[in-house]
Amino acid sequence: MLGQLFFSGKKPGTQSFGQLFKLYNKSILKSDKLNRNYSEQGEWDKGFSNHYTLHLKALVDEFETERVSAALSARKKLIWLTPLFVIIPVIGWQITIWEINESDEFQGLGLYFTGLSFAAATWFIKRSVVAYQNSIKDQIFPRILSFIGDFTFSAEVADKVKQFKDIGLLPTYSTETSEDNITGEYKGVKIELFETHLQKWKKRGKNSRLVTVFNGLIINLSMNKKFSGKTLVKQDKGSVGNWFSKNSKKLENVKLEDPRFENSFEVFSSDQIEARYLLTVSFMERLFELAEIFDNAEIQLCFENNHLLMVIPLRTPIFEPGPITEPEDFIDDAQSLLKEMHLIFQIIEILKLNMKLNL
Amino acid sequence: MDPSSLIIVIGLVLIFALYLWYAKIIRNKNQVFEALAGIDVQLENRSNLIPNILNIAKKFMEHERDLISSVTELRTRSTADYDSDDAQAVKEHVELASALTSEMGKLMISVEAYPELKSDQTMQQAQLSYNEVETKIAAARRFYNSAVGQLNNSIEIFPGNIVAKYVNVSPMPFFEANEGSKAPVDASSILG
Numbered sequence: 001m002l003g004q005l006f007f008s009g010k011k012p013g014t015q016s017f018g019q020l021f022k023l024y025n026k027s028i029l030k031s032d033k034l035n036r037n038y039s040e041q042g043e044w045d046k047g048f049s050n051h052y053t054l055h056l057k058a059l060v061d062e063f064e065t066e067r068v069s070a071a072l073s074a075r076k077k078l079i080w081l082t083p084l085f086v087i088i089p090v091i092g093w094q095i096t097i098w099e100i101n102e103s104d105e106f107q108g109l110g111l112y113f114t115g116l117s118f119a120a121a122t123w124f125i126k127r128s129v130v131a132y133q134n135s136i137k138d139q140i141f142p143r144i145l146s147f148i149g150d151f152t153f154s155a156e157v158a159d160k161v162k163q164f165k166d167i168g169l170l171p172t173y174s175t176e177t178s179e180d181n182i183t184g185e186y187k188g189v190k191i192e193l194f195e196t197h198l199q200k201w202k203k204r205g206k207n208s209r210l211v212t213v214f215n216g217l218i219i220n221l222s223m224n225k226k227f228s229g230k231t232l233v234k235q236d237k238g239s240v241g242n243w244f245s246k247n248s249k250k251l252e253n254v255k256l257e258d259p260r261f262e263n264s265f266e267v268f269s270s271d272q273i274e275a276r277y278l279l280t281v282s283f284m285e286r287l288f289e290l291a292e293i294f295d296n297a298e299i300q301l302c303f304e305n306n307h308l309l310m311v312i313p314l315r316t317p318i319f320e321p322g323p324i325t326e327p328e329d330f331i332d333d334a335q336s337l338l339k340e341m342h343l344i345f346q347i348i349e350i351l352k353l354n355m356k357l358n359l
Numbered sequence: 360m361d362p363s364s365l366i367i368v369i370g371l372v373l374i375f376a377l378y379l380w381y382a383k384i385i386r387n388k389n390q391v392f393e394a395l396a397g398i399d400v401q402l403e404n405r406s407n408l409i410p411n412i413l414n415i416a417k418k419f420m421e422h423e424r425d426l427i428s429s430v431t432e433l434r435t436r437s438t439a440d441y442d443s444d445d446a447q448a449v450k451e452h453v454e455l456a457s458a459l460t461s462e463m464g465k466l467m468i469s470v471e472a473y474p475e476l477k478s479d480q481t482m483q484q485a486q487l488s489y490n491e492v493e494t495k496i497a498a499a500r501r502f503y504n505s506a507v508g509q510l511n512n513s514i515e516i517f518p519g520n521i522v523a524k525y526v527n528v529s530p531m532p533f534f535e536a537n538e539g540s541k542a543p544v545d546a547s548s549i550l551g
Contacts, residue, residue, distance in 0.1 A: 255505055273397045277498035352491070 019323060020122060023075045028325040031064050035329050044342030048334065051147045056140065056330050063136065067328050070132035074324065077125045088117040129324045136321035136328070137180070144334045148341055151184030151191075153319075160194055164218065168232055169300045169311045171213040173198035180319035186345050187354035190222040193344075195317055216297070216313040219344060223353040226306045229271025231278060233287075233301040236266045258284055278303055283350050290343050294318070308353065380513070380522050387510035391531050394503035395443055398534065401496045402456055406438050408492060409463070412485045416466065419476035423469050430466060433459040450532040457536065460493065500534045507531045 022028060038045075038052035096110030137155045145151035160178045164170060181194040198214040232251065251268035254275045261284045269275035291299050294312050302309045318340070322332050348354060360368075413427055420427065437455040441448040467486065470476055511530045514523035523529070 257501065257505070272394070272502045273401075273495070273499045275498075276501045277495055280494075280498075 020125065022325040023071065023078050028071055029068050031068065031327050034060065034064060034327045035331060036060055038331055045338045048147055048338060055143045060329050063328050066132050067324060070128040071324050073128040074125050081121050081125065084121055088114055133321045140330050140333065144337050149184055149186065151182055154181045155179055157181040157194055161196055161198065164309060167302045167309060169302050169309065172200065173213050174201045175199045175210065186348055188224060189348050189353045191344060193217060193219040195319060214313065217318065219310040221308040221348065221353060223306055227274060227303045229269055229274050231269040231275045231303040234266050235298045235300060236264055278351060286343065286346050286350055293339060293343060377518065377522060380519055381526060384513050384519060384522060384528055387513050388528055390506040391510050392443060394506040398499040398503055401492060401499045402437065405492045405496065406434055408489055409434050412489060415479060415482045415485060416476065419473045420469065426466055426469065430462045433462055446529050446531050453532060453534040500536065504533050507533055
């Protein structure tokens with residue numbers, strides 16, 4: 001547990017430590033940059049300005065007041081605790097020197113003390129911020145999603161990854177932390193997506209520690225029609241790497257005509273024709289667009305039975321409200337959420353996942 | 360190592376290299392057969408759909424009798440047996456399949472001129488199924504062409520050309536899409 005707290009990588013939903021120090025700036029408490037009008041950007045948010053006016057605009061002032069109050073509370077705590085940020089490393093250093101001189105075995109107690117103290121202080125400062133951000137997730141995200149249909153949003157989820165561990169896209173892991181689960185249906189295709197952070201115990205010398213093996217988004221589409229084979233779209237890792245990532249003897253390498261796609265991805269399938277049926281030129285284009293939206297993420301896919309699973313590694317969490325240091329008008333949240341959902345809908349359209357033609 | 364041993368070693372290496380090339384040619388040839396079988400499965404699916412489409416179309420398309428009989432004739436010819444080992448027979452088979460795609464494309468476009476037919480529920484479903492099977496034919500064609508490309512490279516590049524002559528493997532024809540099959544019917548305009 002100690003190791004997990006101190007060494008764990010950044011899990012989805014956490015904000016950077018540097019963000020905390022912006023709270024010193026008093027201007028973060030101003031609400032003068034608020035924009036209460038949504039201007040539509042494209043096909044993906046067509047009609048949303050009306051939805052914004054009807055369902056979100058009235059909440060902007062209420063949530064901005066909450067934001068300012070949460071930011072003020074966090075700022076006060078930060079200022080009061082500032083001396084600790086000097087004292088903690090000094091004590092940590094003293095413990096380290098004592099350990100080196102007095103103890104037979106160096107265990108890094110000073111480092112643990114410093115890390116744990118900073119973590120506790122940060123947790124205490126950010127308590128009000130986290131509560132505010134959770135209230136946005138609970139109350140605002142479902143209102144944004146209601147624009148695209150009957151979708152539910154749940155910030156808390158557990159044990160979601162287990163069902164996908166044998167598919168061959170996710171690494172083996174020891175612990176899972178999942179959150180921000182969106183479920184719903186588009187043209188009869190069930191959509192489920194959530195963010196997850198997977199960690200694995202790794203031994204180093206006498207100690208074990210948890211290291212991050214995957215951090216990102218998992219999208220699972222379930223439909224009426226069933227794929228006859230299994231098709232994996234993985235990142236190209238060079239000839240040797242690809243051979244190891246094939247994962248199963250039943251899968252054959254699929255060579256596609258698009259050189260750009262071939263450079264980025266490696267396709268394995270148990271059905272050469274179905275793989276080509278699925279990976280059309282328009283699908284490849286949408287895949288690149290999707291990767292671009294997620295900061296050129298290395299997307300991987302699996303088509304099997306009646307599921308399309310997409311695994312998207314992320315550098316930063318996506319289903320997070322804007323920073324506490326900036327006025328909240330829900331516009332950025334809505335834009336990113338709608339753009340991502342629109343691309344998922346396009347994939348459903350291109351692959352005609354909604355049609356069951358019995359061929 | 361004395362010269363005779365060296366010659367034997369070089370000879371063995373050469374025989375092994377030729378065997379590897381031979382194995383590659385046979386593997387590629389089998390993959391072409393597999394791909395061709397994949398095309399035939401989809402062509403058969405299409406063949407099974409066509410009579411249904413023609414039956415519905417006949418009721419409304421009085422002025423398209425020539426087109427309908429051309430489709431019927433091509434369908435009959437394209438379902439006839441052929442020797443998949445014979446490159447010329449395969450060429451004729453895929454050309455017939457292409458011609459049928461082209462004629463069916465014309466028929467689907469003609470449907471646009473018959474509003475009653477266009478709005479017929481059975482016709483709409485048949486057209487959706489037809490478009491789906493055409494997409495699958497396109498996928499099967501991509502696999503076939505990829506397999507043919509590999510086979511043809513392996514038997515046209517030295518020493519493949521010598522090995523191919525010895526084992527009697529000849530280049531296979533590509534399955535080229537004609538203009539009609541490149542532009543599938545837009546189902547949304549029919550449903551719209």
